[in-house]
Amino acid sequence: xxxxxxxxxMPNSFWSYQETLNLAGxxxxxxxxxxITVAALLxxxxxxxxxxxxxxxxxASDWEWCDLVIISAMIIxxxxxxxxxxKGLQLGKKVAVGGPYPTSYPEVAQKAGADYLILxxxxxxxxxxxxxxxxGEPSGVFRASEKPDVTMTPIARYDLLDLxxxxxxTVQFSRGCPFQCEFCDIxxxxxxxxxxxxxxxxxxxxxxLYQLGWRRYIFVVDDNFIGNKRNAKVFxxxxxxxxxxxxxxxxxxxxxSLNLAEDSELIELMVKAGFMLVFMGIETPDTDSLMGxxxxxxxxxxxxxxxxxxxxxxxxxxxxxxxxFDNEKPGAGQRIKDFIMEASIPQGQFSLLQAxxxxxxxxxxxxxxxxxxxxxxxxxxxxMNFEPTRPVEEITEEYIDAFWxxxxxxxxxxxxxxxxxMMGGWRGKSNRKLDGQQWQLxxxxxxxxxxxxxxxxxxxxxxxxxxxxKPRLLEEYLATLGIGxxxxxxxxxxxxxxLKQLADLKQQKARVAQLEKTLKN
Numbered sequence: 001x002x003x004x005x006x007x008x009x010m011p012n013s014f015w016s017y018q019e020t021l022n023l024a025g026x027x028x029x030x031x032x033x034x035x036i037t038v039a040a041l042l043x044x045x046x047x048x049x050x051x052x053x054x055x056x057x058x059x060a061s062d063w064e065w066c067d068l069v070i071i072s073a074m075i076i077x078x079x080x081x082x083x084x085x086x087k088g089l090q091l092g093k094k095v096a097v098g099g100p101y102p103t104s105y106p107e108v109a110q111k112a113g114a115d116y117l118i119l120x121x122x123x124x125x126x127x128x129x130x131x132x133x134x135x136g137e138p139s140g141v142f143r144a145s146e147k148p149d150v151t152m153t154p155i156a157r158y159d160l161l162d163l164x165x166x167x168x169x170t171v172q173f174s175r176g177c178p179f180q181c182e183f184c185d186i187x188x189x190x191x192x193x194x195x196x197x198x199x200x201x202x203x204x205x206x207x208x209l210y211q212l213g214w215r216r217y218i219f220v221v222d223d224n225f226i227g228n229k230r231n232a233k234v235f236x237x238x239x240x241x242x243x244x245x246x247x248x249x250x251x252x253x254x255x256x257s258l259n260l261a262e263d264s265e266l267i268e269l270m271v272k273a274g275f276m277l278v279f280m281g282i283e284t285p286d287t288d289s290l291m292g293x294x295x296x297x298x299x300x301x302x303x304x305x306x307x308x309x310x311x312x313x314x315x316x317x318x319x320x321x322x323x324x325f326d327n328e329k330p331g332a333g334q335r336i337k338d339f340i341m342e343a344s345i346p347q348g349q350f351s352l353l354q355a356x357x358x359x360x361x362x363x364x365x366x367x368x369x370x371x372x373x374x375x376x377x378x379x380x381x382x383x384m385n386f387e388p389t390r391p392v393e394e395i396t397e398e399y400i401d402a403f404w405x406x407x408x409x410x411x412x413x414x415x416x417x418x419x420x421x422m423m424g425g426w427r428g429k430s431n432r433k434l435d436g437q438q439w440q441l442x443x444x445x446x447x448x449x450x451x452x453x454x455x456x457x458x459x460x461x462x463x464x465x466x467x468x469x470k471p472r473l474l475e476e477y478l479a480t481l482g483i484g485x486x487x488x489x490x491x492x493x494x495x496x497x498x499l500k501q502l503a504d505l506k507q508q509k510a511r512v513a514q515l516e517k518t519l520k521n
Contacts, residue, residue, distance in 0.1 A: 006053065013380060019485045024437040026167050031166055034099055038126060055165040063088075069096070071088075096116035106119060116132070129142050147175070150174070170218070173232070174195060175222070181283075182292075182364070199239070215435070233265070247431040248427070260310060261310050267314070270315065275315060277317075286335065303343075333395075333401060334398065337406050341414075346415050383502075383505070409454075410454070410458065425471075448485065
């Protein structure tokens, strides 16, 4: 079998870092770990071509060559995903799909005409798909009633990647999360019992990347790296000597719940193992809203003190924030902006609340008849897909104002400086050198933030202080300023998209009001 594996185009979003990638001469933030793991699960005698369409587009000869097209996608990629299915069918190819988007919204893939839906986790459903192919079945939907043992997961086909194109490479230690946040679909996809790989597996994956010559960021893409704290500590204790022996060749990033602040030993192990940034879902500083969405783990300690403790111990925080929860009081946007500034969190992934299909939130809103668009769009420039408890116009306007202010260049530089001045400065001794893309990004920073923008004075004195007081954090500091370039540009796009949707909504309501008035008369 000749299989063409396709990863669809990723629209510009908070996570795309498009402006930063352009400045650094990179093509994509990270590759699709799921799809290259699928490649490792396919029979060894298959011929495989992998194309990340964010790095390069497939050619006509790729389409002509293949017998089968396999497409994976996340919901934000839905437009290109559906177009790729249509193209495959038009060219007479068999089309198989899988990944988070088809698993959560299988009806979309079926309506688009995909022949095979390989849903849930591939370790269990890829064998079902292969067996159906052997039987000559022309189509099928393959689902799993249980969760696979990830200790049996093979090493992803990192050799298929154009490594020079990416900012970070992805690995995975665990799947699943023990918490039950109402809006989150992770427990639907991966369950509430975190399943972890063995330390030996993880070190083998890191060794593979090391031998391939990778020396930049590695994103451990667990939805909650500390979902199983005991196993996380076991892995970290094995990882530390490996990183020391290899002279810390990678900078590690992951996601974790805020209760990390309750475990000083775990934070220390993460820092010693080479983790330098952690994404945390803070969501909102409003305790009532946190209780309402069942995120009680964020109410046990002061949010500010928890963030500061993690930062002081040596981990940079990136955080998630959401506006639009039920019974939220007016001014939530300003409160979130004030929190981000007080906590000095450089990157705050701030979004309007969206209801994901089959989450507890989606099910509740469906029962209440409040869903407006069951699908949603799920990026920062999209309005809510349900009727909130306060006017959606009010929420959206608060969001636009707060997002604009959060990513004002001066505000961003202030937060980044305060964050790094607070951060513990320990880092493992590394022989890693700055590569061409990093030098290119840093030169662009010196020009944009140090000369062109009104930030120039602040940029230079902050840089001098960091270089003098926190020299071991200088590279990370500059990289964080570089990420800011994406947000400085993206805030214009978000504002324009939402203002247009607001204007359309107001016109629609005006037409409805006029029609009702006419009918009444």
